[in-house]
Amino acid sequence: xxxxxxxxxxxxxxxxxxxxxxxxxxxxxxxxxxxxxxxxxxxxxxxxxxxxxxxxxxxxxxxxxxxxxxxxxxxxxxxxxxxxxxxxxxxxxxxxxxxxxxxxxxxxxxxxxxxxxxxxxxxxxxxxxxxxxxxxxxxxxxxxxxxxxxxxxxxxxxxxxxxxxxxxxxxxxxxxxxxxxxxxxxxxxxxxxxxxxxxxxxxxxxxxxxxxx
Numbered sequence: 001x002x003x004x005x006x007x008x009x010x011x012x013x014x015x016x017x018x019x020x021x022x023x024x025x026x027x028x029x030x031x032x033x034x035x036x037x038x039x040x041x042x043x044x045x046x047x048x049x050x051x052x053x054x055x056x057x058x059x060x061x062x063x064x065x066x067x068x069x070x071x072x073x074x075x076x077x078x079x080x081x082x083x084x085x086x087x088x089x090x091x092x093x094x095x096x097x098x099x100x101x102x103x104x105x106x107x108x109x110x111x112x113x114x115x116x117x118x119x120x121x122x123x124x125x126x127x128x129x130x131x132x133x134x135x136x137x138x139x140x141x142x143x144x145x146x147x148x149x150x151x152x153x154x155x156x157x158x159x160x161x162x163x164x165x166x167x168x169x170x171x172x173x174x175x176x177x178x179x180x181x182x183x184x185x186x187x188x189x190x191x192x193x194x195x196x197x198x199x200x201x202x203x204x205x206x207x208x209x210x211x212x213x
Contacts, residue, residue: 041092048113057109061085158184
């Protein structure tokens with residue numbers, strides 16, 4: 001009886017070990033480099049980003065061709081479509097399917113993005129997007145520096161006013177301390193409100209411009 005129990009426990013331990021060996025598939029650096037070294041494969045993955053349902057291979061080929069020729073889907077010629085369609089059909093999509101990035105049903109012309117593709121997303125930022133991000137970061141630093149200068153300027157003006165009142169400068173000596181404090185407070189309030197409005201309005205305008213483009 002004890003022998004049977006021991007055998008059962010051994011089987012359970014073995015099964016647990018086999019189950020524990022199962023790990024989530026992941027891509028090596030070499031695989032990532034090889035998959036993304038081709039522009040068309042990168043464009044395919046960009047097209048599939050955010051898609052949850054299967055898409056037609058024809059739709060992918062048309063959009064990739066439009067990106068390559070910097071035109072619209074309506075502006076594509078038959079030759080332009082064909083030059084992209086054939087390599088995708090014969091080479092690039094099968095390669096992505098082989099690596100587990102997509103599920104490519106070649107006979108049906110259907111492509112579906114798989115979860116492993118998430119590992120490639122950080123590498124799919126286009127050059128234009130990198131430039132935009134860099135410009136936004138630089139612009140943010142410049143704006144912050146400008147507002148620092150404004151605050152330093154207001155602080156300097158406030159210091160001059162207080163120092164002039166202390167020395168009883170004719171213009172300032174007739175103003176009460178309460179009034180001087182109110183003037184200084186208004187300057188800082190105006191500056192703070194201006195910064196808040198600028199922070200809220202500028203990003204909205206920038207977003208509108210991006211959406212329009």
